[in-house]
Amino acid sequence: MWELFISIFTSVLLWIYDIVGNFGIAIILFTILIRVVTWPLNAQQMKGAAAMQSLQTDKEWQDIQKKYAKDKEKLAQEQMRVYREKGINPFGSCLPTLIQFPIIIALYQSITRALAVTPLGLLQLSRSGSAFSFLDITSLIPLNSKFLWMDLGRPEGIPLPFEIGFLPYGFPILAIIVALTTYVQSKLTLPASTTPGDQSAAMGNMMSIYMPLLLGYFALTFPSGLAVYFITSNVLGIIQYAMQGKANWRNLLPGGNKQVVAKAKK
Amino acid sequence: MSKKFSFLTIVLLAVVLLSGCTGGTGRGTTWPGLAANNDTAFLADGSLLYAVSIKDGKELWHYPASPSAKIVFYSTPVITPDGLVIVGSAGTDRSLVALNPADINSETKSPVEAWRFTGAQDHWVATPLVIENRLVAPNADGKLYVFDLSDGQTNKQPVEVIDLAGRLWGQPVTDGKLIFVNSLDHSVFAIDKDSYKIVWHEDLGGAIPNSPVLTTDGSLYVGSFASELEKFDPATGNHEAVEKTTAWVWGTPSLVENNLYFGDLSGNFYSYNTEEGKYNWNPIQPDGPITTSPLVVNDLILVATESGSIYGVDVDGQSKLWSQPGGKIYTSPVMAGNLVLVSPLGADAFLYAYDSNGHQAWAFKPEN
Numbered sequence: 001m002w003e004l005f006i007s008i009f010t011s012v013l014l015w016i017y018d019i020v021g022n023f024g025i026a027i028i029l030f031t032i033l034i035r036v037v038t039w040p041l042n043a044q045q046m047k048g049a050a051a052m053q054s055l056q057t058d059k060e061w062q063d064i065q066k067k068y069a070k071d072k073e074k075l076a077q078e079q080m081r082v083y084r085e086k087g088i089n090p091f092g093s094c095l096p097t098l099i100q101f102p103i104i105i106a107l108y109q110s111i112t113r114a115l116a117v118t119p120l121g122l123l124q125l126s127r128s129g130s131a132f133s134f135l136d137i138t139s140l141i142p143l144n145s146k147f148l149w150m151d152l153g154r155p156e157g158i159p160l161p162f163e164i165g166f167l168p169y170g171f172p173i174l175a176i177i178v179a180l181t182t183y184v185q186s187k188l189t190l191p192a193s194t195t196p197g198d199q200s201a202a203m204g205n206m207m208s209i210y211m212p213l214l215l216g217y218f219a220l221t222f223p224s225g226l227a228v229y230f231i232t233s234n235v236l237g238i239i240q241y242a243m244q245g246k247a248n249w250r251n252l253l254p255g256g257n258k259q260v261v262a263k264a265k266k
Numbered sequence: 267m268s269k270k271f272s273f274l275t276i277v278l279l280a281v282v283l284l285s286g287c288t289g290g291t292g293r294g295t296t297w298p299g300l301a302a303n304n305d306t307a308f309l310a311d312g313s314l315l316y317a318v319s320i321k322d323g324k325e326l327w328h329y330p331a332s333p334s335a336k337i338v339f340y341s342t343p344v345i346t347p348d349g350l351v352i353v354g355s356a357g358t359d360r361s362l363v364a365l366n367p368a369d370i371n372s373e374t375k376s377p378v379e380a381w382r383f384t385g386a387q388d389h390w391v392a393t394p395l396v397i398e399n400r401l402v403a404p405n406a407d408g409k410l411y412v413f414d415l416s417d418g419q420t421n422k423q424p425v426e427v428i429d430l431a432g433r434l435w436g437q438p439v440t441d442g443k444l445i446f447v448n449s450l451d452h453s454v455f456a457i458d459k460d461s462y463k464i465v466w467h468e469d470l471g472g473a474i475p476n477s478p479v480l481t482t483d484g485s486l487y488v489g490s491f492a493s494e495l496e497k498f499d500p501a502t503g504n505h506e507a508v509e510k511t512t513a514w515v516w517g518t519p520s521l522v523e524n525n526l527y528f529g530d531l532s533g534n535f536y537s538y539n540t541e542e543g544k545y546n547w548n549p550i551q552p553d554g555p556i557t558t559s560p561l562v563v564n565d566l567i568l569v570a571t572e573s574g575s576i577y578g579v580d581v582d583g584q585s586k587l588w589s590q591p592g593g594k595i596y597t598s599p600v601m602a603g604n605l606v607l608v609s610p611l612g613a614d615a616f617l618y619a620y621d622s623n624g625h626q627a628w629a630f631k632p633e634n
Contacts, residue, residue, distance in 0.1 A: 117356075117389070117406075118295055118340070119435070119557075120596070121296065122473075123531075126531060138491050139471065142432060142433055142451060151388075
């Protein structure tokens with residue numbers, strides 16, 4: 001099943017590459033395609049985040065929080081009841097992000113398979129192409145892995161005049177951009193918290209710290225084609241949120257979320 | 267707290283999954299390179315190059331002394347006439363090193379480096395070719411690096427860098443005047459051995475991961491991903507497709523008298539008569555895709571398949587199972603003395619030795 005998934009991903013990538021003739025652009029277009037396909041998931045994420053946000057100003061919920069401030073177990077029970085009554089899925093805002101992981105893993109495997117930098121990789125590629133019979137894999141191989149200054153089949157880095165042990169590929173510009181854009185995107189989608197000790201806000205804050213570090217590490221370690229996917233996906237996400245007026249720009253400011261809490265207290 | 271735990275669990279799982287995909291520096295990234303002389307087998311396998319005694323299958327040494335994340339070996343080593351073992355790395359160090367097995371460091375128990383070159387732009391997959399006192403080394407950066415083996419340099423620099431195209435994965439061959447090398451970008455190149463000028467290059471319409479074959483009548487044959495056997499006039503580069511194959515030809519054809527033996531990825535095995543210009547018999551199907559080059563042992567042509575079997579084929583095209591080490595065989599078997607060496611992926615051992623009847627003599631598995 002997983003192999004079929006990878007095979008389809010690889011075939012789509014190769015098909016786009018066949019049309020545009022540039023693997024970097026193929027990855028960017030493929031990312032746009034992925035964003036379109038996962039649009040309902042992202043919409044659900046935004047809806048979940050908005051529902052969470054509106055709950056913070058809900059009178060009933062604020063009263064419950066005050067009433068059970070010292071009884072965490074009862075507060076949790078009441079919280080679940082309110083979620084149920086208002087049709088809120090507590091995982092609705094983070095699940096779509098987590099669903100991206102299999103896509104990332106599949107894309108990573110597809111990129112390395114399509115670029116086939118090892119003999120075994122090339123052999124696997126010969127078998128992946130069969131998902132689309134109209135693809136002439138013979139004429140496509142080998143793919144041109146060069147895009148801008150990068151070799152998409154290898155981790156990115158600008159060579160340094162000296163050696164740093166933990167940066168074997170040089171200065172990792174792409175990994176830094178990945179971490180920054182992931183941070184911006186996760187901060188923009190973080191709902192403004194109006195209550196101190198808000199668990200969902202704490203969860204969101206945690207993700208906005210861990211996700212940039214995690215994806216930055218992936219970009220540092222794995223083929224730069226994956227970093228191109230991350231950056232494109234993040235930028236598209238930011239644009240999507242901004243266009244729909246859902247972007248919470250205040251969160252980018254230091255202490256922006258705390259200001260909202262303070263206002264709510266007044 | 268439980269949400270935090272769940273999130274971290276998923277993150278860790280993702281890291282493990284992605285990390286697992288890379289294959290690391292250990293065995294399994296791709297198939298190993300195997301070369302041998304009468305005394306020693308050299309197995310380039312992941313992060314280490316092993317030297318194994320032909321006599322009993324015991325490890326003599328490995329290089330480097332400790333595995334490094336920067337080093338990945340799968341290029342078949344080449345043994346020079348003066349006994350140096352030259353092997354290229356597909357790791358981030360992109361090094362080409364010459365090791366002296368006669369000079370073992372008493373502390374590390376590894377051979378001393380005679381020289382090293384680290385200036386290539388990509389990884390080493392192809393086996394270099396020794397021509398007199400020169401080494402012609404194709405790299406995946408599309409360049410052919412020529413080194414003077416007699417200049418005594420330890421920090422080796424090429425005397426010539428010939429810019430070809432695509433990734434060069436196959437060992438070059440020479441007829442004494444020209445050097446022929448295949449490229450994954452579908453090309454066959456002929457280069458003047460002395461001036462290093464490109465004399466001709468031709469596009470075959472499919473990638474070529476193997477080596478060309480020079481026959482006794484002076485022709486050059488190439489099997490490619492275009493699923494054809496191509497015959498060249500080495501002097502001019504004029505060529506024609508002489509036979510079709512069912513699928514991609516990966517392994518270099520083997521020449522026995524006037525016959526070329528080779529397999530394809532559909533699992534078909536062919537015998538082409540270069541004098542008559544046709545197949546000797548209808549292709550036979552051992553039991554799986556073939557990426558290896560056949561090996562001649564006595565009157566049999568041995569062909570190893572992805573299914574982990576070795577079939578013995580006679581000149582009339584009659585085949586029978588010769589041995590079955592298991593795993594998947596992608597690396598071409600080699601002869602060492604009177605033993606046949608095979609290195610399957612995914613088998614119990616890294617290297618197996620068989621006598622001429624197909625009986626196992628020994629198996630080698632590293633201790634650590």
